[in-house]
Amino acid sequence: xxxxxxxxxxxxxxxxxxxxxxxxxxxxxxxxxxxxxxxxxxxxxxxxxxxxxxxxxxxxxxxxxxxxxxxxxxxxxxxxxxxxxxxxxxxxxxxxxxxxxxxxxxxxxxxxxxxxxxxxxxxxxxxxxxxxxxxxxxxxxxxx
Amino acid sequence: xxxxxxxxxxxxxxxxxxxxxxxxxxxxxxxxxxxxxxxxxxxxxxxxxxxxxxxxxxxxxxxxxxxxxxxxxxxxxxxxxxxxxxxxxxxxxxxxxxxxxxxxxxxxxxxxxxxxxxxxxxxxxxxxxxxxxxxxxxxxxxxx
DNA sequence: AATCATGTAACTTTACGAGTATCGTGAATA
DNA sequence: TATTCACGATACTCGTAAAGTTACATGATT
Numbered sequence: 001x002x003x004x005x006x007x008x009x010x011x012x013x014x015x016x017x018x019x020x021x022x023x024x025x026x027x028x029x030x031x032x033x034x035x036x037x038x039x040x041x042x043x044x045x046x047x048x049x050x051x052x053x054x055x056x057x058x059x060x061x062x063x064x065x066x067x068x069x070x071x072x073x074x075x076x077x078x079x080x081x082x083x084x085x086x087x088x089x090x091x092x093x094x095x096x097x098x099x100x101x102x103x104x105x106x107x108x109x110x111x112x113x114x115x116x117x118x119x120x121x122x123x124x125x126x127x128x129x130x131x132x133x134x135x136x137x138x139x140x141x142x143x144x
Numbered sequence: 145x146x147x148x149x150x151x152x153x154x155x156x157x158x159x160x161x162x163x164x165x166x167x168x169x170x171x172x173x174x175x176x177x178x179x180x181x182x183x184x185x186x187x188x189x190x191x192x193x194x195x196x197x198x199x200x201x202x203x204x205x206x207x208x209x210x211x212x213x214x215x216x217x218x219x220x221x222x223x224x225x226x227x228x229x230x231x232x233x234x235x236x237x238x239x240x241x242x243x244x245x246x247x248x249x250x251x252x253x254x255x256x257x258x259x260x261x262x263x264x265x266x267x268x269x270x271x272x273x274x275x276x277x278x279x280x281x282x283x284x285x286x287x288x
Numbered sequence: 289a290a291t292c293a294t295g296t297a298a299c300t301t302t303a304c305g306a307g308t309a310t311c312g313t314g315a316a317t318a
Numbered sequence: 319t320a321t322t323c324a325c326g327a328t329a330c331t332c333g334t335a336a337a338g339t340t341a342c343a344t345g346a347t348t
Contacts, residue, residue, distance in 0.1 A: 146306080147305090182307080183306065183308090186306095200315080201313075201314050201315055202314065202315030202316050204315090205314095
């Protein structure tokens, strides 16, 4: 499987939506991401369930930001898109009978747990608003 | 796909081999892991190329440890089995034209890089010999 | 009533570790 | 020298989950 890119895709979308007046249609978002509208609806359903965006049907409908960008972190988005599997590597049996395997699992599992904790901490420390600021900073730096 | 378990499987095998006199056949190792001999040969080929084990054909042949267990870390084994893909999540385009996407990729990429660095540090800090000691310690603790 | 947009179901595609079958090659033994 | 044993290598299939696609239903606006 290719990398699960739902987190970065949704961040990409949310930042564009924040700088866009009015709702964006799934079709427009799909074009932006280089994919199709069904996939957009499927992934963004998680953000809607979490209350981060709203969706409206019919004329003038589409997707709208429905939260304070200062209060939503990258970790929140990761969880909203249902992305629990962080690592591509891991142990074979989670509950082995072999004592050697238990020791191995413990050593590898500890390292993975620490790495995951750090990742969660990092993602939880950045809000969508901060990402937006980083974008503004980059733009003004480029213009000079 | 299930998790890539080549690292923990190989650690499991290496620790058993360290406590075993004489070569172990692929068949015996496969039975230990609950898999088959071809998969064992395929995965252990990486360890052989790295010089950590030796393989011999014919009567009395099989796999033998060919390194100092104090000088080989879990990270070395991870690399020897060709396991470069650590994360199941990541960015979609590594080199996007969109400035928003660039900012997102940087933020997510930084967090992933930090987590990977910590994992590499942890895996690199433990030798196979230390794992063996942990096993001995667990055994004597159980016997009391 | 027509149009626009989301919601949902039911697929196919893709990537890759894992698993399997088969045959070749070389070493030890009888 | 012939047999057996064990690895080496090739060429597949399988399982899984994200991604992609097709088709149709539902609801809101005009």
